[in-house]
Amino acid sequence: MVRLANLLFAGVVCAVISMVIVTVTTSDRRAPSHSERAHPHSGLASATTGVLANPATFPIVIRKPAGPPQIKLAGTDPQGRSASVACATCHSVRPPNFDNQTAQSLDEFHQGLQFNHGQLSCYSCHNPENADELRLADGTAVEYADVMTLCTQCHSKQAESFAHGAHGGMNGFWDLSRGPQTKNNCIDCHDPHAPNYPKMIVDFKPRDRFLDLQRAEHDNHK
Amino acid sequence: MTTINERPEAGNRELPIVENFSRRAAVKGGFATLGAAAFVAAISPLRHAAQNTSAAEFLQKHYTELSDEQKADVIARLEAETKKNYGAEVTIGDDRPIPGTKFVYAINLSVCNGNGKCVEACHKENNHDRATHQSYIRIVEMPKGTLDMEQGSTTYTGVVPKDDKFYLPVQCQQCDEPPCVDVCPVKATWKEEDGIVVVDYNWCIGCRYCEAACPYHARRFNWKKPEVPADQVNPDQSYLSNRIRPVGVVEKCTYCLHRTRRGRLPACLEACPTGARVFGNILDEDSNIRWILDNKRVYILKEELGTKPAFFYYFD
Amino acid sequence: MSSISTPPTTDSTSHITSYPRFIGRSLWLATEGSFGFYAWMTMLTALFLVGANAWAHQVAGGMISTHMTDHVSWGLYIANFTFMVGLAAGGVMMVIPAYLYHDRKMHDVVIIGELLAVSAIVMCLMFVVADLGRPDRFWHLIPGLGKFNFPISMLTWDVIVLNGYLVLNLHICGYLLYMRFLGRQPNPVWYVPFVMLSIVWAISIHTVTAFLYCGLGGRPFWNTALLAPRFLASAFVSGPSFIIVTMVLMKKLTSVQGLEQPIATLTKIIRVTILINLLMVASELFTEFYTGGTHVSSAKYLFFGLHGKTALVPWTWTAIGLNITAACLFLWPGLLSPKFRLLLVAACLMAFVGTWIEKGMGLIIPGFIPSTLHEVVEYVPSMLEWKVSVGVWAFGLMVFTIAIKAALPTLRQPAQSTDT
Structure with a gap:
C-alpha cells in the first residue's frame, strides 16, 4: 500500500513537472512567432526606417513675430475704428532719451509699463537709431522677427534647451520624416518686459466619482 | 456555478x-x-447585459492571435458599435510599433507649473468619460525640498504655481519591468517593441490585479460605460489606444500611440503651455530625449522598486 | 439516473451506474430534515437570491454600484475571498491530527474539515467571479481555452491551487462517502495519499494567496515576508473556530457521537495558533511603527487614521479587542469543560469575527490607503456589495449544510437511524 501511495505521489509530481515544461516550451515557441507576426507590418515599417536614416524631410518651424510691434491707440475715430501706430511714428522724430533707465521715469507715452527684467534699460534691447529694430549688446541691429537672437545673448542655457526641445514646447511631429514640427518663439510665452511666466488658474481637475464630494452623486446612480 | x-x-x-x-x-x-x-x-438583469455583448465579441480571440482579416472584422464591428452607441463616425486604426523606436518621456519639473492642461488634453484625446473628468495623468503638488509624495496633494486648486511648491505630473511610466504585465492572469496587457504597455480591452477580464500592482496609479478601471457626447468623440482612434473602452475593463496611458506611432507628438505634450514635456525616441542619438538624458540630471519615480520606467523627471 | 431503492450490493453494479445513484441518494437524504432545517435552508436560499439579484444588477450596470474606486480597487469581495481561502486551509487542522498524529477520534469526524474546505473554496470562486468586471470573459482564465499567464502571474497559481484543492477534497470526501454507500471499507490506497497531498496543498493555497499581495512592491503594507505565515496562523484560528461551532451545533442537533474529544483537540490548537497570530501581528506592527517613515502610512491609517480619515479605525480596534479576548478565553483551561460550552462558542465566534476583520477589511483595504500617489481615498462597502457578499455566504453555508447532512451517515456512531 505504501508503495502504491508513493507511486501516486510520483505521478502527481511528474504531472506538475510536465505542466511546467509544457508551459515553458509553449511560451518559447510563442516568442519567435511574435516577431514573425511583426514582419507583415514591417513592410511598411522598413520603408520608414529607410526614411529615418535619411536627413529629416520636414522642417522644424519656429514661429516668428510678424514684424515690429504696432501700438494700439486708446481712442477710436468717428467711424468707431481703432488705429495702431508703428514705433517709428513717434521715435523717428524724437531723439532717444538715454536717461530713461526704468519704467517709472516714462511719463509720456509709455507710462504704466510693467517692467521686470533684471537691470536692463530700454536701449539695452531697443535700437535707439531705428525704433522698428532691436539691438544686440555689441550694437548690431536685429529685426523684431529675430528677437530670439537677442534673448539668447543672456539666456544661452534656455536657448540650448530650446534647441534640443527641452524648453518652449512644440506641436506637430516628433518624427520629422513624417511631418513638420512647430515651436514657440521666446516672446510667445514670455513678455519681454516682464518675462516671468505668468501664474495660471487650474481649471480642469479629475472629478473622480470617489472623492468625497462625489460620493453623494454617485450613490444616486443605483 | x-x-x-x-x-x-x-x-x-x-x-x-x-x-x-x-x-x-x-x-x-x-x-x-x-x-x-x-x-x-x-x-434577470443579466439579460440586459447580454444584449450589449455580441457573440462575436464574446468569442473574440486575443489581439496577438487575430489574423489580419479577423482584425479587420473586429475593427469594423467596433466602428459600427461606436456609431450605434455614441452616434459618432470614427476610424479605428491598428497602429503597430515603428521598428527602431523606443518611446521615452521626460518632464522638466522646474518648468511645470501644475496648470493641468495636460490632464484636460488627455481627457479629450482619449475619449474619457466626461462625467468623472477621467484622465491618465494626475499632478501631485509637492512642497519644495522633498520627494516624499506623502506630503503632496492632488486636489490643489486656484492659482499656480504656488511659491513653495513644485508640481509632479504622474502618468503611466511604461516600465521596462512592468509589474502590471507580470500579474495579469490572462495576458490582456503586454509591453510592445516600442516600449508601450498596452491593454487589449476586449480580452481584459476586469480583475484589477494590475491596478493593485502598479506603483504609479497609472491604471484606470471602467466602473461604468464611458459617456462621451457624439460631437466630443475624438474620431481618430486606435484599437490598443483611445477607442472608447467597454465597461468593466482596465485602461491606461499609451503615450497616445494612435498619434505617436504615426509620428505625431502625444496630446499632453502639445497641450503643455510651459513646454515642460519632452517626448522622443531614445534609440535615435540625435533625439531631444537623448540630449536630456545626456545633459540633465534626471531621476525616476520609485527607483527602488526596480520597475525601470521609461519616464524621466529632471530639474533645470 | 436509475432507481435508487436500497444500498446496492457491492459486486453486482458497475461504478458508472452506482455513483450517480450514490449522489442522488445523498442529495435526497441531505434534503430531508426537520422544520428547523427547512427554515434554515429557506432563509439561506432567500439570502442567496438577494445576492444573486444584486450581482446581476452589478454586472448589468457596471461596478459603479460598488464603492470601489481606482484608488481602492479591491474591496469587500477580495477581503472575503482572502478570508475564505483561510477558512478552506483551516480545515486541514483536523486532517493533520487525524492522519499525521493518528488521532482516532479526530479521524472519525475529519470529513467535516474536508467538507468545510469544499464549501469555502466554492465561496472563494464565487467571490472572485463577483469581483470581475467582465465575468462573461471568465473563460479567458481557463488554461487551454484562454491565455493563461502561468507561471508569472500569481493569480494563475491561485486558480490552479484553489481548483486543485477543490478537486482533491471533492475526491476524498466523495470517495469516503461513496465507499460507505457501497457498504465497503474504504481502501487507504485511494485516499490516504490524497489526504497527505491535501495537507501540503492546504498550506499552498494560503501561501499562494498571500503571495498575490506580498509580491507587489508598490504596496508597502502588503510587501512583507511575514504575510504568508500570518495568513496561515489566522487561517488556523478561523478554520478550527468554525469547525468547533459546527460540532457544538451537531452535538445539539444530531446524534453524532464522539465529538467531545475533537472539540478539545481543536480548542487546544486554537490556543496556540491564536497566540502565534497575535505575535505575528504584533511583530509586524512593531516593525512598522518603530521604523516609521512613509511605509508606515497604511498602518497608521488602519490604527489611528490618516489626514483625518478614520473609517477603518473602529473596525481594527474591534478586531484587536475580539482577538485578545478570545485568546485569553482560549488560554483558560476551564473553557474545555462542557459546562462552559456557550462560552467556548462565544470565544470561537470572537476569534472568527476578529480574524475576518483583521485579514479581510483590515488587510486588503489599508493596502490601498494611501494610494500609490499617497492620496487618501476611503472605502466603505456599498449596500450592493454587502448583498452580494451575504448571498455568497448564504450559498456557501447551504453547500456546507447539505454536505454535512450527506455525510451524517458516515459520522454516526454504531448504526443509528434517527434523523435531524
Whole structure:
C-alpha cells in the first residue's frame, strides 16, 4: 500500500513537472512567432526606417513675430475704428532719451509699463537709431522677427534647451520624416518686459466619482 | 456555478427511501421548481447585459492571435458599435510599433507649473468619460525640498504655481519591468517593441490585479460605460489606444500611440503651455530625449522598486 | 439516473451506474430534515437570491454600484475571498491530527474539515467571479481555452491551487462517502495519499494567496515576508473556530457521537495558533511603527487614521479587542469543560469575527490607503456589495449544510437511524 501511495505521489509530481515544461516550451515557441507576426507590418515599417536614416524631410518651424510691434491707440475715430501706430511714428522724430533707465521715469507715452527684467534699460534691447529694430549688446541691429537672437545673448542655457526641445514646447511631429514640427518663439510665452511666466488658474481637475464630494452623486446612480 | 444551487433538489424524483416517497418527491420537486424560477427572476438583469455583448465579441480571440482579416472584422464591428452607441463616425486604426523606436518621456519639473492642461488634453484625446473628468495623468503638488509624495496633494486648486511648491505630473511610466504585465492572469496587457504597455480591452477580464500592482496609479478601471457626447468623440482612434473602452475593463496611458506611432507628438505634450514635456525616441542619438538624458540630471519615480520606467523627471 | 431503492450490493453494479445513484441518494437524504432545517435552508436560499439579484444588477450596470474606486480597487469581495481561502486551509487542522498524529477520534469526524474546505473554496470562486468586471470573459482564465499567464502571474497559481484543492477534497470526501454507500471499507490506497497531498496543498493555497499581495512592491503594507505565515496562523484560528461551532451545533442537533474529544483537540490548537497570530501581528506592527517613515502610512491609517480619515479605525480596534479576548478565553483551561460550552462558542465566534476583520477589511483595504500617489481615498462597502457578499455566504453555508447532512451517515456512531 505504501508503495502504491508513493507511486501516486510520483505521478502527481511528474504531472506538475510536465505542466511546467509544457508551459515553458509553449511560451518559447510563442516568442519567435511574435516577431514573425511583426514582419507583415514591417513592410511598411522598413520603408520608414529607410526614411529615418535619411536627413529629416520636414522642417522644424519656429514661429516668428510678424514684424515690429504696432501700438494700439486708446481712442477710436468717428467711424468707431481703432488705429495702431508703428514705433517709428513717434521715435523717428524724437531723439532717444538715454536717461530713461526704468519704467517709472516714462511719463509720456509709455507710462504704466510693467517692467521686470533684471537691470536692463530700454536701449539695452531697443535700437535707439531705428525704433522698428532691436539691438544686440555689441550694437548690431536685429529685426523684431529675430528677437530670439537677442534673448539668447543672456539666456544661452534656455536657448540650448530650446534647441534640443527641452524648453518652449512644440506641436506637430516628433518624427520629422513624417511631418513638420512647430515651436514657440521666446516672446510667445514670455513678455519681454516682464518675462516671468505668468501664474495660471487650474481649471480642469479629475472629478473622480470617489472623492468625497462625489460620493453623494454617485450613490444616486443605483 | 449557480446551477449547483438547484442540484440538491433537482435530482430527487426517483428516490424511494422514505415511506411516502411520492408526496415528498412532489413537494421537493415543487420547491426546486420554485427556487429555480426565483433564481431566474433574480438574475434577470443579466439579460440586459447580454444584449450589449455580441457573440462575436464574446468569442473574440486575443489581439496577438487575430489574423489580419479577423482584425479587420473586429475593427469594423467596433466602428459600427461606436456609431450605434455614441452616434459618432470614427476610424479605428491598428497602429503597430515603428521598428527602431523606443518611446521615452521626460518632464522638466522646474518648468511645470501644475496648470493641468495636460490632464484636460488627455481627457479629450482619449475619449474619457466626461462625467468623472477621467484622465491618465494626475499632478501631485509637492512642497519644495522633498520627494516624499506623502506630503503632496492632488486636489490643489486656484492659482499656480504656488511659491513653495513644485508640481509632479504622474502618468503611466511604461516600465521596462512592468509589474502590471507580470500579474495579469490572462495576458490582456503586454509591453510592445516600442516600449508601450498596452491593454487589449476586449480580452481584459476586469480583475484589477494590475491596478493593485502598479506603483504609479497609472491604471484606470471602467466602473461604468464611458459617456462621451457624439460631437466630443475624438474620431481618430486606435484599437490598443483611445477607442472608447467597454465597461468593466482596465485602461491606461499609451503615450497616445494612435498619434505617436504615426509620428505625431502625444496630446499632453502639445497641450503643455510651459513646454515642460519632452517626448522622443531614445534609440535615435540625435533625439531631444537623448540630449536630456545626456545633459540633465534626471531621476525616476520609485527607483527602488526596480520597475525601470521609461519616464524621466529632471530639474533645470 | 436509475432507481435508487436500497444500498446496492457491492459486486453486482458497475461504478458508472452506482455513483450517480450514490449522489442522488445523498442529495435526497441531505434534503430531508426537520422544520428547523427547512427554515434554515429557506432563509439561506432567500439570502442567496438577494445576492444573486444584486450581482446581476452589478454586472448589468457596471461596478459603479460598488464603492470601489481606482484608488481602492479591491474591496469587500477580495477581503472575503482572502478570508475564505483561510477558512478552506483551516480545515486541514483536523486532517493533520487525524492522519499525521493518528488521532482516532479526530479521524472519525475529519470529513467535516474536508467538507468545510469544499464549501469555502466554492465561496472563494464565487467571490472572485463577483469581483470581475467582465465575468462573461471568465473563460479567458481557463488554461487551454484562454491565455493563461502561468507561471508569472500569481493569480494563475491561485486558480490552479484553489481548483486543485477543490478537486482533491471533492475526491476524498466523495470517495469516503461513496465507499460507505457501497457498504465497503474504504481502501487507504485511494485516499490516504490524497489526504497527505491535501495537507501540503492546504498550506499552498494560503501561501499562494498571500503571495498575490506580498509580491507587489508598490504596496508597502502588503510587501512583507511575514504575510504568508500570518495568513496561515489566522487561517488556523478561523478554520478550527468554525469547525468547533459546527460540532457544538451537531452535538445539539444530531446524534453524532464522539465529538467531545475533537472539540478539545481543536480548542487546544486554537490556543496556540491564536497566540502565534497575535505575535505575528504584533511583530509586524512593531516593525512598522518603530521604523516609521512613509511605509508606515497604511498602518497608521488602519490604527489611528490618516489626514483625518478614520473609517477603518473602529473596525481594527474591534478586531484587536475580539482577538485578545478570545485568546485569553482560549488560554483558560476551564473553557474545555462542557459546562462552559456557550462560552467556548462565544470565544470561537470572537476569534472568527476578529480574524475576518483583521485579514479581510483590515488587510486588503489599508493596502490601498494611501494610494500609490499617497492620496487618501476611503472605502466603505456599498449596500450592493454587502448583498452580494451575504448571498455568497448564504450559498456557501447551504453547500456546507447539505454536505454535512450527506455525510451524517458516515459520522454516526454504531448504526443509528434517527434523523435531524
